[in-house]
Amino acid sequence: MARPRKFNEEEVLDAAARCFWTRGFDGTSLRGLSENTGLTGASLYNAFGDKRALYRKTLDRYVADSIVERIARCETLPPRTAIDAFFAEVIQRSLDDSDRKGCMLINAALEIAPHDAGFQDVVATTLFEMEAFFRRQIVAGKADGTIMASQSADDLARHLLGVLVGMRVLARIRPERALLEGIVAPALALLGVPKE
Amino acid sequence: MARPRKFNEEEVLDAAARCFWTRGFDGTSLRGLSENTGLTGASLYNAFGDKRALYRKTLDRYVADSIVERIARCETLPPRTAIDAFFAEVIQRSLDDSDRKGCMLINAALEIAPHDAGFQDVVATTLFEMEAFFRRQIVAGKADGTIMASQSADDLARHLLGVLVGMRVLARIRPERALLEGIVAPALALLGVPKE
DNA sequence: TGCATTTTATAACAGTCGATATAAAACTAG
DNA sequence: CTAGTTTTATATCGACTGTTATAAAATGCA
Numbered sequence: 405m406a407r408p409r410k411f412n413e414e415e416v417l418d419a420a421a422r423c424f425w426t427r428g429f430d431g432t433s434l435r436g437l438s439e440n441t442g443l444t445g446a447s448l449y450n451a452f453g454d455k456r457a458l459y460r461k462t463l464d465r466y467v468a469d470s471i472v473e474r475i476a477r478c479e480t481l482p483p484r485t486a487i488d489a490f491f492a493e494v495i496q497r498s499l500d501d502s503d504r505k506g507c508m509l510i511n512a513a514l515e516i517a518p519h520d521a522g523f524q525d526v527v528a529t530t531l532f533e534m535e536a537f538f539r540r541q542i543v544a545g546k547a548d549g550t551i552m553a554s555q556s557a558d559d560l561a562r563h564l565l566g567v568l569v570g571m572r573v574l575a576r577i578r579p580e581r582a583l584l585e586g587i588v589a590p591a592l593a594l595l596g597v598p599k600e
Numbered sequence: 601m602a603r604p605r606k607f608n609e610e611e612v613l614d615a616a617a618r619c620f621w622t623r624g625f626d627g628t629s630l631r632g633l634s635e636n637t638g639l640t641g642a643s644l645y646n647a648f649g650d651k652r653a654l655y656r657k658t659l660d661r662y663v664a665d666s667i668v669e670r671i672a673r674c675e676t677l678p679p680r681t682a683i684d685a686f687f688a689e690v691i692q693r694s695l696d697d698s699d700r701k702g703c704m705l706i707n708a709a710l711e712i713a714p715h716d717a718g719f720q721d722v723v724a725t726t727l728f729e730m731e732a733f734f735r736r737q738i739v740a741g742k743a744d745g746t747i748m749a750s751q752s753a754d755d756l757a758r759h760l761l762g763v764l765v766g767m768r769v770l771a772r773i774r775p776e777r778a779l780l781e782g783i784v785a786p787a788l789a790l791l792g793v794p795k796e
Numbered sequence: 797t798g799c800a801t802t803t804t805a806t807a808a809c810a811g812t813c814g815a816t817a818t819a820a821a822a823c824t825a826g
Numbered sequence: 827c828t829a830g831t832t833t834t835a836t837a838t839c840g841a842c843t844g845t846t847a848t849a850a851a852a853t854g855c856a
Binding site: 427431504506531554559560561583587591593594 | 623626627702706707709710711713715720723727749751754755756757758759761762763764766767769772773774778779782784785786787790
């Protein structure tokens with residue numbers, strides 16, 4: 405029917421995501437995207453629309469592949485274990501992040517969400533999902549006796565979300581295991597059962 | 601000796617800080633700075649050096665006037681009260697932040713520190729000071745019996761720093777009192793004495 | 797083999813960026 | 827008043843930004 409594309413869309417999106425993730429939206433130029441994806445600027449525009457649309461696509465992929473996926477996977481565990489595993493994974497991920505890209509969602513939350521209603525929505529919605537995940541585990545844990553904190557499930561979920569975000573941000577400045585685990589440990593201890 | 605300056609340096613720095621604070625470093629143009637400060641670009645360069653130096657000056661002022669000042673003020677209170685007051689202040693400040701500028705230090709931590717060693721230093725040093733403030737209160741509170749958490753003072757300080765940063769970030773997306781207080785309340789409860 | 801359609805590549809667009817060269821203006825000291 | 831010094835203002839620099847007009851290349855269908 406027409407000239408076929410000679411690039412792999414997933415590979416291109418991965419390369420673009422690495423650019424946006426490391427250098428941010430404003431810090432990533434179209435020439436840089438062109439170099440790292442192997443596509444010319446014109447091809448990028450033809451395939452994905454403008455720079456903002458491409459960034460949005462990479463962010464949506466990040467949310468699906470990194471965040472929603474982790475929630476779904478942890479959700480199969482017993483509630484208290486799910487919370488422990490979730491934090492342990494994110495800590496390890498933060499320590500393995502040698503170029504300190506951080507969490508792409510949080511980066512977007514601070515760089516573009518403040519002046520872009522569309523991104524404000526994705527960020528807020530995703531944060532809500534994470535909070536809801538925590539809340540579900542806490543409610544279930546309170547029911548089966550593995551969580552015995554006296555605070556409300558609502559507040560505990562908010563607290564865990566705050567701890568998670570704070571840990572993710574601080575990991576970009578001081579990626580030290582002692583710091584990250586120190587941030588999280590008291591929150592887990594508060595839930596009532598020691599980690600192991 | 602020479603032609604006198606016809607501007608008030610503090611007023612100019614305040615205006616510049618507002619620009620950087622709301623729009624970030626990259627998002628703030630020299631033309632915008634010129635408009636908001638009332639100085640021409642040439643005058644800004646003559647008085648403060650380049651854009652980076654001007655930003656650095658506004659960030660240093662922010663740290664001194666907003667963070668170090670709050671620490672010093674809270675430090676005069678009894679230890680457990682100091683922590684409560686510190687968080688209550690920051691929550692109120694976040695809720696009053698109608699244009700959602702957030703914390704300028706955290707903004708700098710995510711926007712420029714990753715690719716600027718000089719700013720990495722300021723950010724890391726200031727975060728250390730905040731952590732040390734928390735640790736001092738916890739040690740003192742454990743000594744006078746107003747704090748009775750079983751975790752180490754080191755980990756509790758790390759935890760409070762994480763909660764603070766997470767709360768500051770989430771406040772930019774969802775500036776709701778229920779969320780911010782929900783994030784903080786379990787951390788304060790963990791210290792052992794109800795807030796009031 | 798053309799025709800239609802889509803993707804490629806080249807080149808260039810207008811706009812903005814941070815920074816500066818130049819010179820006039822405003823002051824003090826002598 | 828003159829000389830010296832610093833701040834102002836104007837204008838402009840080259841570099842880079844996101845984006846697009848244009849046309850060639852590559853396919854499937856008739």
